[in-house]
Amino acid sequence: MGEMNELTTTWFVVIGAVKVIAIFSVVMGAVAYMTLAERRVSAFIQDRLGPNRVGPFGLLQPIADGLKNVIKEETMPGTAAKFYFVLGPALAIMPAVITFAVIPVAAPLPTPVGTVDMIVADVPIGILYILALSSLAVYGIVLSGWASNNKYAFLGGLRASAQMISYEVALGLSVIAVLLLAGNVTLTEMVWQQQQLGLWFVFPLSLAFIFFLISALAETNRLPFDMPEAESELISGYHTEYSAMKFSMFFIAEYSHVLTASALMATLFFGGWDIPLWTGDDMFRHGDGWIRGFDAAGAPIPATPHVLITLLTLGAFAAKTAFFVLLYIWIRWTLPRFRYDQVMHLGWKVLLPAALGYIMLIAGTMLVLDQLGVPFGFLYGAVLTGVSGVTTVAFLFFVDRDRVISGAHRKRDVARRRVTATTGVDGGAVSN
């Protein structure tokens, strides 16, 4: 069994503090550079150049933006509810930042004082903590929308609450499929289960991943679900009245949410810090040591934490997260905004029943597999992959082809049919 150096209490506190500071600074830095990435990627997509003046390739632009936001004048609308107006940005930013605490970022790191988990807080409730805290973000948005005493801000806040509550359901249900397969809510355990399965959960749970992706887009208020901001309709929604650093805090909150959602997608569906096709990085705390897995007889195979493995897995995790961040940006600059009724329709009438049905399907398949005595391993995953693949194709076929979200022609066709029915003559282009 791998040597396990337990940290003494003093070192646990010291290293815990170091981890908190490190993760917080990395998240804040990543958020700053995500704003630059957003602007540069959007510029490239639109054949522009984007900010490239401050520093090489515009790399110092986030610093200049931050400086500008700090020294700008803070405005306060005369009719605003001052306490809540100030509280809003703080409430928006806090849950966004602290959710990162339970996401494991790399394999354990051996240090002279003991082996260190590369996670700020390996709490047993893992994903539930994230779901609970990320829902709190809506308070910040609703409060700031209401406290601004501005009808556009208020509408933005209302939309945010409706949307985030609707998609919280679909998000939770898509996570339940993962919980069923992993049999646990701890994120470190989920990474371990994916290593044991030999398959990332995105394959056996492909539809859950699609639901999670859509719901996460809606939860983070990103296009095509940015109803709360909706520049063309609501000026800029709930943060219309905010300026300077308070305005900036909403942006930090949004990008932290995107980062957390990306990291969560990487962890839940893409193996977290797992490096694909290599079992050398498989590592999990078992008893009082680290194990790689169990051999045929059920005896644990010890694993040795190594600095190199930690760095490699950290790189894998960062790459996966960066991929999803880029996917978010890519989607944002491709798709137009949904109508409000379409958002509600998709959330309640499509994703909710579909996710429920999918949970039943996965649970049923797992029950059958367990009854047949198939061990939790590659075959188990392969069968689930087949079932999920068929379901995913069927779902996409159902959603496609105008069956779920109707386009602008629908009303016109209905009107034409009505005219044809009453007069027997094709009404042609009925105005509408």
Next chain:
Amino acid sequence: MAITVKVMRRPEAGRTSYMRATLKGMSLTFKHLVRPSHVTLQYPEEQPDLSPRWRGTHRMEVHADGRPKCVACGLCPTVCPANCIRLVGGEDDQGNRYPIVYEIDEFRCIFCGMCQEVCPVEAIHVGQHFENAEYTRDRFVYDLDRLMEQDHPSTLLWDPADPRSE
């Protein structure tokens, strides 16, 4: 006149594929992302190619001894449609006419180039130049010294390679 109504042709119900439209859009944006066709000119570093017929702010040609070529004939203020040229002519001991005051208000100028066309001695020219920023408004009335100091190329009102503008 009859009112014409343009009827938008929209896809029929059941014939629209949102999945494929989304994927198509994503692939389009991705193509631009990896191979952007930048048309932006990095202006202060890169300068635009001005046409030889570009008509910008004026310059006055000078003789080798530094006198302006202008003979104060008065044709340019006469022809100027914007009435932006102020000319007070004088005569020296040898009987040569020269401009005592020659001012062009670049704010009023419409850069038609008729002053250059009408000038019998090819003294006043519009130039291939566009960076005209100043800190005060009165700096936009160019006097004779200013016009003689301008060193940007003069405009060719016709392109020698293409005399008929074809």
